[in-house]
Amino acid sequence: MTFPQTLHLFCRVVDNYGDIGICWRFARQLQREHNIAVTLWVDDLRSFQRICPEVLLDAEEQQIFGVTIRHWRDQDGVFTVSDLADIVIEFFACDIPPGYITAMAECNPRPVWLNLEGLTAEEWVEGCHTLPSSHSRLPLTKHFFFPGFTGKTGGLLRESTLEEQRQQFQSDPIAMAEFLAQFGVTSAEMASTKVSLFCYPHAPVAALFEAWQNGETAITCLVPEGVASDAIQTFLGTEAKAGAACTRGALTVRVLPFVAQPDYDKLLWACDLNFVRGEDSWVRAQWAGKPFIWHIYPQDENLHHKKLRAFLQRYSPDIASMATFSLCWNGAETDESEEPTDWSARWSAFQADMPKITSLSIDWQQKMLANGDLTSNLLQFAVSLRSEAAKN
Numbered sequence: 001m002t003f004p005q006t007l008h009l010f011c012r013v014v015d016n017y018g019d020i021g022i023c024w025r026f027a028r029q030l031q032r033e034h035n036i037a038v039t040l041w042v043d044d045l046r047s048f049q050r051i052c053p054e055v056l057l058d059a060e061e062q063q064i065f066g067v068t069i070r071h072w073r074d075q076d077g078v079f080t081v082s083d084l085a086d087i088v089i090e091f092f093a094c095d096i097p098p099g100y101i102t103a104m105a106e107c108n109p110r111p112v113w114l115n116l117e118g119l120t121a122e123e124w125v126e127g128c129h130t131l132p133s134s135h136s137r138l139p140l141t142k143h144f145f146f147p148g149f150t151g152k153t154g155g156l157l158r159e160s161t162l163e164e165q166r167q168q169f170q171s172d173p174i175a176m177a178e179f180l181a182q183f184g185v186t187s188a189e190m191a192s193t194k195v196s197l198f199c200y201p202h203a204p205v206a207a208l209f210e211a212w213q214n215g216e217t218a219i220t221c222l223v224p225e226g227v228a229s230d231a232i233q234t235f236l237g238t239e240a241k242a243g244a245a246c247t248r249g250a251l252t253v254r255v256l257p258f259v260a261q262p263d264y265d266k267l268l269w270a271c272d273l274n275f276v277r278g279e280d281s282w283v284r285a286q287w288a289g290k291p292f293i294w295h296i297y298p299q300d301e302n303l304h305h306k307k308l309r310a311f312l313q314r315y316s317p318d319i320a321s322m323a324t325f326s327l328c329w330n331g332a333e334t335d336e337s338e339e340p341t342d343w344s345a346r347w348s349a350f351q352a353d354m355p356k357i358t359s360l361s362i363d364w365q366q367k368m369l370a371n372g373d374l375t376s377n378l379l380q381f382a383v384s385l386r387s388e389a390a391k392n
């Protein structure tokens with residue numbers, strides 16, 4: 001029998017949309033491109049519904065686009081050997097049910113058990129990628145699988161048709177205009193510099209808006225509902241609901257509905273500059289071929305600043321304006337002075353470099369493509385583990 005035929009993916013939503021965003025993207029690709037019967041166990045259907053409106057909130061089990069979705073409510077004791085899958089993946093060390101683990105130990109052959117980790121550009125990842133970890137009591141080994149930016153990591157999530165879809169969309173101005181028009185974007189705004197904004201609430205949005213408002217370039221900033229709500233509300237002078245819009249000076253801000261995941265890609269493709277955050281939108285911005293600014297998920301002791309620097313060092317070591325803007329956006333600038341950031345100066349420098357950053361993003365994509373895609377790399381690794389196990 002061919003391996004693998006079935007795969008179980010466990011996802012605990014820690015917060016926001018990245019955990020389920022990544023797992024859903026991954027599950028769909030496994031099913032669609034590799035023909036694997038995937039069950040996605042997820043504990044928070046409400047967050048899931050935000051990125052995938054087809055999700056029903058009260059269903060224990062549902063099928064969406066060929067993937068089985070199970071509501072994970074810490075069910076235990078319900079698992080038998082026949083419930084298991086060829087490959088079992090826990091996303092981000094989410095601790096799968098003990099009863100499930102016991103059943104895995106009783107299987108013959110045992111499932112390939114992987115822990116899919118978070119993305120970072122730091123070098124240590126290469127040393128930890130694919131490392132085994134033996135279970136303390138049971139005859140089971142789990143392996144760590146790290147996404148990453150080099151050939152010694154698992155690579156990045158990327159659907160096989162993504163590049164073709166992007167190129168088709170970006171070479172069709174009418175399709176792009178129609179896509180944006182559904183959110184109320186006018187033809188004048190279409191001709192302005194279009195920016196999508198997705199960031200955490202602590203980003204210095206108000207200060208940047210002030211610089212844009214007083215600047216010379218017409219900017220249209222498109223913000224999905226619920227993002228940086230306080231700053232958006234202050235700018236609008238009204239509730240930051242989808243459909244709300246306001247122009248002050250050179251800046252127009254428009255609130256969009258929080259769109260379904262495939263439309264979020266289109267939004268990134270249609271804009272000239274994208275502000276992204278967390279993990280999944282950050283990776284999608286890298287595939288969009290447009291300049292982007294990353295708001296990294298905050299961690300204790302400013303660990304995230306180290307991760308941000310590691311990425312900037314890899315991505316754009318020679319473009320100072322991108323590094324400075326990104327560090328300031330994340331409160332990680334090394335300038336010890338008490339002076340507040342001069343956002344007009346930061347923006348002017350970054351804006352002047354945007355053509356250079358755009359061509360760099362194309363080179364970056366080529367480099368990333370050479371690492372293969374995360375889903376295929378993970379499956380290859382799982383197959384190698386299975387053949388190894390069969391020999392012993």
Ligand SMILES: Cc1cn([C@H]2C[C@H](O)[C@@H](COP(=O)(O)OP(=O)(O)O[C@H]3O[C@@H](C)[C@H](O)[C@@H](O)[C@H]3O)O2)c(=O)[nH]c1=O
Binds near residue numbers: 014264
């Ligand atoms: C703005 C927007 C995003 N999305 C999707 C894109 C992504 O799949 C998802 C957002 O996920 P992210 O970009 O990762 O950002 P995020 O901040 O939402 O998510 C995460 O960040 C991780 C680093 C942490 O581990 C997680 O715990 C989580 O906080 O939402 C839409 O589908 N529609 C939208 O309108």
